[in-house]
Amino acid sequence: MPDNLNTSFPGADTQSWLKTHAINEVECFVPDVNGVLRGKTLPVAKFLKSLDDRALYLPSSAFLVAIDGRYSGSIDEGFAYQDPDMRMVPDVSSLCLAPGSAGKAYVFADTFHMDDRPWMASPRHVLKAVLDLYERRGWRAVMAPELEFYLTAPNPDPDRPITAPVGSNGRAENVQHPYDMQAMEEFEAVTRRLYEQAAVVGLPVETLIHESGTAQLEINLVHGDPLALADQVLLFKRLARQIAQANGMHATFMAKPIAAQAGSAMHLHMSIVDRKGEPLFAGEDGKDSDMFRHFIGGLQKYIPEIMPLFAPHANSYRRIRPGHSAPANIEWSHDNRSCGLRVPLGGRAARRIENRLPGADANPYLAMAGSLIAGYLGIEEKLARSEEAFGNAYKSKSTLPKTMEEALDRFAACEPVRALLGEDFFQTYLRVKSVELDLFQSVVTPWERDHLLLKV
Numbered sequence: 001m002p003d004n005l006n007t008s009f010p011g012a013d014t015q016s017w018l019k020t021h022a023i024n025e026v027e028c029f030v031p032d033v034n035g036v037l038r039g040k041t042l043p044v045a046k047f048l049k050s051l052d053d054r055a056l057y058l059p060s061s062a063f064l065v066a067i068d069g070r071y072s073g074s075i076d077e078g079f080a081y082q083d084p085d086m087r088m089v090p091d092v093s094s095l096c097l098a099p100g101s102a103g104k105a106y107v108f109a110d111t112f113h114m115d116d117r118p119w120m121a122s123p124r125h126v127l128k129a130v131l132d133l134y135e136r137r138g139w140r141a142v143m144a145p146e147l148e149f150y151l152t153a154p155n156p157d158p159d160r161p162i163t164a165p166v167g168s169n170g171r172a173e174n175v176q177h178p179y180d181m182q183a184m185e186e187f188e189a190v191t192r193r194l195y196e197q198a199a200v201v202g203l204p205v206e207t208l209i210h211e212s213g214t215a216q217l218e219i220n221l222v223h224g225d226p227l228a229l230a231d232q233v234l235l236f237k238r239l240a241r242q243i244a245q246a247n248g249m250h251a252t253f254m255a256k257p258i259a260a261q262a263g264s265a266m267h268l269h270m271s272i273v274d275r276k277g278e279p280l281f282a283g284e285d286g287k288d289s290d291m292f293r294h295f296i297g298g299l300q301k302y303i304p305e306i307m308p309l310f311a312p313h314a315n316s317y318r319r320i321r322p323g324h325s326a327p328a329n330i331e332w333s334h335d336n337r338s339c340g341l342r343v344p345l346g347g348r349a350a351r352r353i354e355n356r357l358p359g360a361d362a363n364p365y366l367a368m369a370g371s372l373i374a375g376y377l378g379i380e381e382k383l384a385r386s387e388e389a390f391g392n393a394y395k396s397k398s399t400l401p402k403t404m405e406e407a408l409d410r411f412a413a414c415e416p417v418r419a420l421l422g423e424d425f426f427q428t429y430l431r432v433k434s435v436e437l438d439l440f441q442s443v444v445t446p447w448e449r450d451h452l453l454l455k456v
Contacts, residue, residue, distance in 0.1 A: 014092050018044055024103040028090055031123055031234055033432050035363035038062045057085040063121040063428055072435040086111040086119050094231050099197035108231050121428035123365035126421055127227055130369045133376055141372050142271045144223035145233055148264035148360050150257055151187055151215040152250045162257050164214040165249040173214040184210045193243045203232050213261040230364040255359030256318035263319030263326050264360035268371050271352040282351040296353055296385040298378015299341055300330045304399050305414040307407040309370035310358040314404045314440040319359055322394055327356050329396040331389035338393040377416055404437050
């Protein structure tokens with residue numbers, strides 16, 4: 001099987017790789033604030049030309065599109081009305097084959113102003129800026145995402161509840177089967193294809209398991225560079241949806257798609273090493289370093305203030321309610337999954353913290369950037385972590401926002417994070433999320449019709 005290209009931009013190897021794999025078309029992706037892949041499909045000649053003349057453009061309104069497809073800008077705002085172009089610059093280190101499509105490749109692109117300033121509303125640039133903060137201190141962040149999702153029966157009518165798909169035995173799951181190997185076999189047509197296509201695009205899949213929900217699966221990616229892994233999360237989502245649909249199912253990464261079932265998370269494992277690769281979260285004696293303690297302290301202080309980066313939709317807050325199989329707290333502990341922040345077992349080299357709060361619906365670039373910036377501020381401010389939590393932390397009092405409206409208010413007021421991530425990003429993100437919240441609040445739900453229509 002051909003290897004994934006990994007070269008710097010621009011590189012003479014790019015043209016050779018494209019020719020070797022008989023590529024005639026390249027899909028150029030620009031992830032928006034919701035992690036939706038926007039961009040252009042290019043003939044290979046146009047793609048190669050764009051690497052030289054940097055004359056590949058995309059309207060800047062791509063970052064103002066709400067999740068329902070509406071623009072969040074107002075026509076009486078000069079910038080939104082003019083909709084100026086951004087320059088798209090493909091990151092050829094992300095170039096890979098498109099599985100199941102002969103002659104097609106994928107590549108991620110970064111966006112810039114015409115004077116070559118980064119377009120800082122771009123989530124990819126936001127994460128790059130955070131990683132640059134670490135680089136300036138001589139640090140390198142290492143991350144590993146765990147992504148949960150559901151396979152469901154087709155749901156053409158959104159007014160009807162989601163149901164489990166029919167497996168290979170002709171039945172739909174109606175009870176939980178956590179870690180059940182036989183239950184996994186029911187969806188082998190999907191999972192086998194996932195492994196095959198992940199290999200084609202170079203996704204470092206470590207494990208795939210059956211989670212606690214009906215037809216709920218979890219994929220683990222091998223730890224590595226956060227930017228590359230964020231790209232890989234979006235590629236995996238794309239593959240999962242395509243493969244599920246080809247097998248008469250849907251794959252959904254909603255945080256809480258089924259009321260009576262567990263939500264879906266994107267757990268993020270994080271550690272920091274120096275430029276030589278030496279771990280910085282534990283000393284040579286194997287004990288937690290001051291940096292590790294401060295990093296956790298930063299997560300505990302700032303996560304409640306920047307929750308829209310981890311829970312970006314109104315539906316997200318249905319997942320993180322107490323007693324709903326997801327931590328609604330910022331407690332930390334060793335190997336305790338009821339805590340929002342978990343320290344897995346392992347020696348010095350494996351010392352890391354797992355942020356269990358992000359949902360599967362989170363934009364991976366922003367969830368990673370938010371986690372790293374909170375830890376960074378903890379180190380900078382020398383914040384102390386709380387005492388370790390023991391027992392059932394689900395019973396702990398939550399300091400997290402309970403609604404999207406509260407979360408956006410707190411996010412807008414978080415000046416330390418706002419200063420580091422930049423005003424361009426904050427203004428764009430708040431505008432999009434405010435429009436989405438308004439649209440959500442305008443919908444009358446079946447619960448309201450059921451219980452209020454004839455009783456109030």
